Amino acid sequence: MSFSEEPLLYIGVNLAKIIIVTHVVLVVCAYAVLAERKVSAWMQDRVGPNRVGYFGLLQPIADALKFFFKEDIVPGHVNKALFVLAPAIALMPSLIVLAVIPIAPPVVVMGHTVPMVIADLDIGILFLFAISSLAVYGVVLAGWASNSKYPLLGGVRASAQMISYELMLGLSVVGIFMATGTLRLMDIVNLQVDGVWNCFYHPIAFIIFVIAAFAETNRLPFDLPEAETELVAGYHTEYGSMKFAMFFIGEYAAMFGFSALVAVLFLGGWDIPFMSSETFASLGNWGAVVGFISFMTKVLAFMFLYIWVRWTIPRFRYDQLMNLGWKVLLPIALVNVIITGLFNLPKGS
Amino acid sequence: MPSGPWFILFLPLVSAALIACGLHRNWKLSAAVSIAAVWAGFFITVMYVPDALSAGEGVLFHESFRWAGAGDIEFRYGALIDGLSLMMLLVVTGVGGLIHIYALGYMKGDPGISRFFAFLSLFIFSMLGIVFADNLFQIFIHWELVGVSSFLLIGYYYRKPSANDAANKAFLTNRVGDFGFMIGILMAFYALGTADFAGMAAAMTPEFLAQDIFQVGGANGWAMSGETFLWVTGGLLLMGVMGKSAQFPLHVWLPDAMEGPTPVSALIHAATMVAAGVFLLCRLFFLYMPSETAMSIIAHMGAFTAFFAATIATTQFDIKRILAFSTLSQLGYMVMAVGLGGTDAAMFHLTTHAFFKACLFLGAGAVIHAVHTNDIREMGGLRKVMPITFWTFFISTLALCGFPGLSGFWSKDGILHLTAHPPAYADTFLITVLPTVTAVLTSYYMFRLIFMTWFGEARYHGKPHEAPPSMWSPLVVLTGLATLTGWSFFFNAETMEAFRSITRPAGAPEPHYVHFDMPTILHALEIFTLGAGAAWVAFHKKWIDPEKIKTALGPIHRLFDNRWYVDDVYTWIVDNIQQNFARLCNLFDQLVIIKTLVNGSAWTTRASGALAARYQSGSVRAYVLLFLAGVAAMLALNL
């Protein structure tokens, strides 16, 4: 199915995919907030939210309503245009990134094979990095536009941190490109489905990627840009109501994005151990369902890891963060690239 | 695997390099390596002698490799052995080897002895390169190398200002000759298309010589006929010979070169380097032979040099200088012989001369070693103190004077015979009379030397003693050679004929072989007695006071005593003409080059810079506009 053959169907299917993915992600984000609260409560031997619905299951909806109905304050000293724009910029890249992430084996609808990815790009992973490199603007602009001390410090911290760790993120993945020879995420997943998960082939890259992902999403132990004990709330100190909610959702969407990326790059995407692509194909469209469930399991498990770490590990100091990035992770990542290259020499020649 | 002859050439170089690279710490090892290198060369050379005698004029060995090139022009480096070069090889390695051994005794205790042997080895290598050369370029390279090593050796006592001056003089004088030599090589190369001897000889066909060689300015322009080309090129090449072989008027460096250690004087300035010129003339004989002009220039120059140097030798008191002027005189003989078409006679005289003149120099060195002076007026009566040195010296003197039966008799008589039957181009007085007078003068000044040094009352200071064996044994060997070659010819004339014929290049006129008959002997004795008798009368018996002769001869004596004022003329030329010319050049340099061109360009730069600096407003905007204007101009020009 291509655009030139059946334009209307193509547009319709892709629109459907976009709508489904966006909503799934937003729902997951909303419930991730709940999960965070529940898990933290559990870890601290508290109860957590349990008033709205069973086990507080309707709590996210209540939160959303609260945000909507709060007064939208724009302080007088801010740069208004950017102040309004920044939360959107923060949220947008996290959602766009999802466009290239394959979530399940292809399904067959009305005789057409539909790949379960919005845009199956040749340069998927590069697209992904390109877009995620834009995420820093939300934070930086928010910090600057607020035109006050703590947000600016938070914004500057954020930009340095994200630029630094983007490097590690990219370098850790280089090994996978070298081994697989493709930038298309669908291909990477397919190779893992019929082979071994990349986290076993590239353990060092896996660890570096996970650490860098924590830093990129500004989550603890690397949440220096919004360290509440130092900077009040960092770059979003001046924000309230729905704008604050967008930062909030953006953070969880980014968590979702990176979890999905970890799943796709290192944990075999929709793969279930000991199932080959033929097995998935033999299940027909149910294979896609099974694959999607498998994929979501991995993503949610990884998001749980995010939450788990947040409530377990104390925050780094800023200089420790930079030292870890430039003096530890970067050399290790470079050595890892060289080692991977040596292992893949015969393939190249 | 390189073949034997290459070893002859490169062993001395290796030796020099080894000494330079570390062996110099141990002088005994240095000397041993150096001596071994030259003697190894000698023995390899000797192995070719039987072949040479049977093969006659043919080429015994020839190898060459491409050394450098540019386009079609190719420079080769080769080793060519034929009769001529074999003869020269024997002289260089044999006499050179003996002198090496002599130097071991003479230089003993000198702090720079290792350096000395390194220089000697370098010199031997340079000299052998000339002998081996199969083309003019190789000869030129080694010609310069010889100049350098000669410079190093003359200036060996570099703390002595006179030695440095002498070294500089030798080098500069040689440069004058080499300048012409280089132009000659280039002309020959341009006209003949090759610098290879065989190729050059082959290219010089009669048809080639009949046409015009250099065409300048089209058919009606200026051109050089084959005949003119020959003598001009030959004359330019002869300038190199004049420099190296110290022919008049470029002879001035040789007497001064006696500042070097005596072995050097013996090796370079008697036996080998100065002979290189004669050797080259024989090598290029094919180039000179077709041109009567060139031949007559050579012959007359040689004859004059021989006479000229002999007259000066009669007035000198420095023992080495007398020998030096004697060498000049003998070289004149050789060059003259070539000019008369007798290359074999020249080479033969070169060989015998190398024996007895080296012996004389080494003997003189032994004397100087003993009495610590060069002045023969402070010697005398040494005959009893140094008997071995005396006898070798005496016999070598006899050989030099052409005493019948000794080697000098055969070789010199070969040359005198040529002068007795001169070709048509020869001037009667210069060619027939002067050489005979020179021979008489030779006997005179040599016996003057003998009587003043070895006979009469002792005028020396201190207690001289006989030289050590390492010094006198080469003397004995050389004397033996000088004597034995002569007597062996006496018993077996064919040996000499074979010996001489191998050095005769193709196309040379048939030689005249000396016969040991009564008229020849009487003629030789006549000459000998005349000269030696005059010396005996004046310096031994003192029947005539030399001072009276001096006053009687007056201006002629002053002419001789001042070396014909050649040095003074040169000094005058340098002081007046060259110096004034240099002042003129300096003026030009100061006014035109420095004031106008150098300072002017600097001034222009500064002025234009000052002008351009006004546009350096510091405003980025202005720069962008100017830049844009430039880009726009380029675009507009290209559209």
Place this chain on the structure above:
Amino acid sequence: MELPFFFLFGGAMVLFTLLTMFVKNPVHSAIFMILSFASTAGLFVLLDAYLMAAIEVLVYAGAIMVLFLFVIMLINLRSDELEGMKVNPLMVLAAGTFFALLHRAISDLGAAVDPVRANTFEGEPKVVAKYLFTEMVIPFEAVSLLLLAAILGTVVLARRTRDA
């Protein structure tokens, strides 16, 4: 079919460039410049240069512009400080002349180019990478040296000397 996209991205590019150059606030300028680069990336996609599109966003929009923003924030320029620009007729004339010359050059060139020869590349990143690492490997290494030099120069320049 592609023409609307060309005008979309091209128009956006011109518009954002215009805004970049002529708005007062430098931070706004930077934002518009990012958008201009994003439009350029879209044009690159139209030209089948997918890899270059990604690099354009990654390097220009993602890295270089962050630097710009960072420096703007560091210097903390206030709008009133960089009041206005200096426009004089000479500049307008110069720019106009320049564009006119460009126009002539382009129309000369356009007549010479066969429009049918437009082609598409397949397996794009691989093709570029292969060319980059074989034919262009020496320039590639030279660029790496240049970057190293830039890093060193930046560090040296940025270091606060004690006396300053």
Place this chain on the structure above:
Amino acid sequence: MIQLEHYLYLSGLVFTLGLCGVMMRRNVILVLMGVEIMLNAANLALIAFNKYMLPIDGIVEPKGQVFVFFTIAVAAAEVAVALVIAVALFRRLDTVNVDDVANLRW
């Protein structure tokens, strides 16, 4: 049908705009941005040339794209150095106005 000229006119227009920025803006950072815009316009032209003027004799070589790759790398280096100069300038002279920084001349 898009043709090479479309891209070239676009590139030329954007280049001229960047040029205007360089000429007219007073802020050194804006001047730098203008330079970047000009570079980017050139990049666009290069990519367009790559598509429309290659292949030569049927051989597809991504020459223009590789050129752009290099341009971007050079631009990154240039921006890093230029910005740090701007920062140093600001530290020392407390201004980033190009008209105030005219004392670099002879």
